[in-house]
Amino acid sequence: MSSRTDILANIRRSLARKPRVTSQSPADRLAALRPGVQPSRGRLPADRRLALFMAEAVRADATAEAVASFADVPGRVAAYLARHNLGAALRVAPLTRRDNIPWSKQPLLTPDFGPPRPEDSVGVGAAFAGVAETGTLVIQSGPESPTRLNVLPPTHIVVLRASAIVGTYEDVWARLRTERASKDGPTMPRTVNWITGPSRTADIEQTLLLGAHGPQRLHILIVNDLKDTVADGGFERG
Amino acid sequence: MESTARSFKENAHHALGDARLTEALARLAHGFPARRRDAAARLPEFDQLRDAARDIKDHVLDNLDVYLDRFEKQVIASGGRVHWCRDAVEARDAILKICQAADARTVTKSKSMIGEEIAINDHLEAHAIVPVETDLGEYIIQLRHEPPSHLIAPAIHLSMDQVADAFRAHHTDLDPARPLVEPRALLDEARTRLRERFLKADVGLTGANMLIAETGSIVIVTNEGNADLTCSLPRVHIALASIEKIVPTLEDAATILRVLARSATGQEISVYTTFVTGPRRADDADGPEEFHVVLLDNGRSALLGSEFHEMLRCIRCGACLNHCPVYGAVGGHAYGWVYSGPMGAVLVPGLIGLPEAQHLPNASTLCGRCESVCPMRIPLPKMLRHWRERQHATHESPAIARAALKVWSFLARHPALYRAVFGLGVSFLASLGRRKGRFRWLPFAGGWTSVRDLPAPEARSFLLQWRQRNPGTRT
Numbered sequence: 209m210s211s212r213t214d215i216l217a218n219i220r221r222s223l224a225r226k227p228r229v230t231s232q233s234p235a236d237r238l239a240a241l242r243p244g245v246q247p248s249r250g251r252l253p254a255d256r257r258l259a260l261f262m263a264e265a266v267r268a269d270a271t272a273e274a275v276a277s278f279a280d281v282p283g284r285v286a287a288y289l290a291r292h293n294l295g296a297a298l299r300v301a302p303l304t305r306r307d308n309i310p311w312s313k314q315p316l317l318t319p320d321f322g323p324p325r326p327e328d329s330v331g332v333g334a335a336f337a338g339v340a341e342t343g344t345l346v347i348q349s350g351p352e353s354p355t356r357l358n359v360l361p362p363t364h365i366v367v368l369r370a371s372a373i374v375g376t377y378e379d380v381w382a383r384l385r386t387e388r389a390s391k392d393g394p395t396m397p398r399t400v401n402w403i404t405g406p407s408r409t410a411d412i413e414q415t416l417l418l419g420a421h422g423p424q425r426l427h428i429l430i431v432n433d434l435k436d437t438v439a440d441g442g443f444e445r446g
Numbered sequence: 447m448e449s450t451a452r453s454f455k456e457n458a459h460h461a462l463g464d465a466r467l468t469e470a471l472a473r474l475a476h477g478f479p480a481r482r483r484d485a486a487a488r489l490p491e492f493d494q495l496r497d498a499a500r501d502i503k504d505h506v507l508d509n510l511d512v513y514l515d516r517f518e519k520q521v522i523a524s525g526g527r528v529h530w531c532r533d534a535v536e537a538r539d540a541i542l543k544i545c546q547a548a549d550a551r552t553v554t555k556s557k558s559m560i561g562e563e564i565a566i567n568d569h570l571e572a573h574a575i576v577p578v579e580t581d582l583g584e585y586i587i588q589l590r591h592e593p594p595s596h597l598i599a600p601a602i603h604l605s606m607d608q609v610a611d612a613f614r615a616h617h618t619d620l621d622p623a624r625p626l627v628e629p630r631a632l633l634d635e636a637r638t639r640l641r642e643r644f645l646k647a648d649v650g651l652t653g654a655n656m657l658i659a660e661t662g663s664i665v666i667v668t669n670e671g672n673a674d675l676t677c678s679l680p681r682v683h684i685a686l687a688s689i690e691k692i693v694p695t696l697e698d699a700a701t702i703l704r705v706l707a708r709s710a711t712g713q714e715i716s717v718y719t720t721f722v723t724g725p726r727r728a729d730d731a732d733g734p735e736e737f738h739v740v741l742l743d744n745g746r747s748a749l750l751g752s753e754f755h756e757m758l759r760c761i762r763c764g765a766c767l768n769h770c771p772v773y774g775a776v777g778g779h780a781y782g783w784v785y786s787g788p789m790g791a792v793l794v795p796g797l798i799g800l801p802e803a804q805h806l807p808n809a810s811t812l813c814g815r816c817e818s819v820c821p822m823r824i825p826l827p828k829m830l831r832h833w834r835e836r837q838h839a840t841h842e843s844p845a846i847a848r849a850a851l852k853v854w855s856f857l858a859r860h861p862a863l864y865r866a867v868f869g870l871g872v873s874f875l876a877s878l879g880r881r882k883g884r885f886r887w888l889p890f891a892g893g894w895t896s897v898r899d900l901p902a903p904e905a906r907s908f909l910l911q912w913r914q915r916n917p918g919t920r921t
């Protein structure tokens with residue numbers, strides 16, 4: 209007997225010894241995709257979601273600032289690098305090109321859209337969403353979004369649209385299912401990365417240190433596009 | 447991993463005399479419980495989420511065969527493979543075969559308790575493949591050839607100078623003049639070494655906190671980011687998981703994630719929560735070409751439907767360890783196998799057999815703190831009692847305890863004799879300990895009195911006092 213058959217047979221035999229404690233069928237549960245208990249603190253209108261997102265991200269040791277438009281991004285990035293004495297070389301996810309960030313406005317910055325390299329010191333990526341309940345960034349892998357950009361460079365800067373800040377994790381799944389729907393149903397990207405604050409460890413005598421393997425600094429630039437979006441951001445599950 | 451659970455008593459005795467360990471455990475007792483309490487207090491829905499998390503796993507366990515089958519279908523549909531393994535031997539071989547097919551020389555690893563369970567590192571080494579642990583704590587204990595002593599803080603038992611010694615012993619080109627007396631210096635040293643290993647690895651081996659049946663995704667949670675480097679840089683990604691890690695949907699994963707980090711470290715959520723579905727897509731910028739899930743049973747299907755069924759809800763958060771007075775006194779290594787603390791005391795006899803793990807169900811005061819903090823509401827004390835009952839039924843409890851219980855049960859059936867014997871004993875003990883109200887030493891109780899005092903009893907037994915205060919009631 210194959211191990212697969214054997215394991216499944218053992219499971220069925222064992223389960224037969226005991227009455228079921230739940231009544232729903234797996235098929236129903238998979239079809240319903242029902243959200244569970246969602247923290248009330250995430251159920252907010254769009255502008256307050258932005259404020260909560262920023263507060264929670266900062267609690268998790270990230271830094272965050274809101275900017276008025278994508279045109280402001282290069283200036284803010286340059287200022288951030290200067291504040292932290294970092295060089296002007298940037299490894300930028302090609303995905304950010306959709307936002308038409310005018311990098312040439314800061315001639316000192318040298319953005320490079322090629323594949324991330326181990327020696328890169330600053331990575332700039334684009335978030336698919338932000339989650340207000342815990343200040344979590346959601347980044348998808350893809351042709352223009354290399355996953356290693358999230359963890360290789362010691363400084364990670366992420367550009368996030370305020371309209372992409374949702375209240376809860378469940379809102380992320382709803383949006384992801386809608387946007388990635390195909391004729392065979394939704395398809396997950398290879399990775400969906402939830403990132404909440406910079407990398408850390410407490411493995412040495414319980415001392416909290418930032419920058420374990422991933423970045424020591426996580427800076428979030430939130431482009432406030434709320435005035436351009438309809439009513440309540442449009443990403444909340446109805 | 448080889449078990450030393452049989453020697454729990456000696457291990458514990460040894461641990462109690464280890465001053466550095468005691469200091470480390472005191473740090474743990476001051477940190478985790480308070481942080482968990484604060485995180486729970488910050489989320490009004492926390493207890494409701496615990497109920498919901500419990501219900502999710504109850505539903506999964508009721509239908510485990512259906513969900514595993516669905517998970518496998520989705521993994522295949524996204525371009526990955528599932529390897530079903532009955533036991534440690536099969537899982538080791540499955541992993542070795544994948545590594546050999548990839549011509550692997552180095553395998554980077556992110557923390558996996560299942561990896562410890564099947565002792566995968568020894569197996570790879572025996573076949574000339576170098577496994578490199580990348581979680582900082584795991585890396586340290588790998589250098590020291592030790593097992594983890596805590597579910598989420600594997601090197602919790604070590605002091606900074608022990609870590610520095612391990613680095614000096616293994617990083618032979620390390621400048622002897624370079625000071626390693628700050629945690630940051632130690633982290634920098636490890637980060638640099640491990641960066642090189644990450645970049646050269648052929649295969650990345652990770653654990654999985656959950657498997658999602660809906661999408662065929664695996665969920666990996668870390669604070670360091672090491673799992674992301676492990677599963678993104680090498681050409682092959684292997685995820686190692688046990689069969690009970692399934693949840694039905696992405697929504698269900700979200701519910702469990704809300705209680706996991708809060709219970710474990712008191713964070714709102716861990717820094718990196720990564721959902722991996724299959725290998726890289728044809729046009730992806732990066733990612734491994736192969737994705738394998740090694741699915742391990744190793745005794746779990748036999749626990750289903752038994753009185754230990756509910757143990758399979760465990761999400762390995764470590765809260766029960768952090769709140770356990772026995773774990774807090776002896777640490778994880780005393781338990782002698784992969785899992786320790788209350789969850790280990792229940793799970794280990796189920797996985798390696800009661801005779802080998804006979805002392806573990808007794809390594810508990812049944813104080814109930816573990817159950818009160820368990821995010822999955824697992825009735826740990828009840829299950830410890832089940833093991834004790836089984837032990838008694840199968841004559842595996844110590845002869846002296848069995849004899850004492852026999853005497854007690856005889857006396858209990860003969861009330862007059864009971865009163866006479868215990869009344870005598872109580873007044874005798876009370877007269878011995880009268881001056882201070884406690885004993886520093888008692889005949890036959892050296893195991894207790896060598897590390898703590900025993901309070902001396904009242905001069906009159908409870909029964910006697912009861913009758914004197916409530917004349918006329920039957921006792």
Ligand code: SF4
Binds near residue numbers: 597761821
């Ligand atoms: S038994 Fe409960 S508290 Fe202990 S590790 Fe498992 S889930 Fe956490």
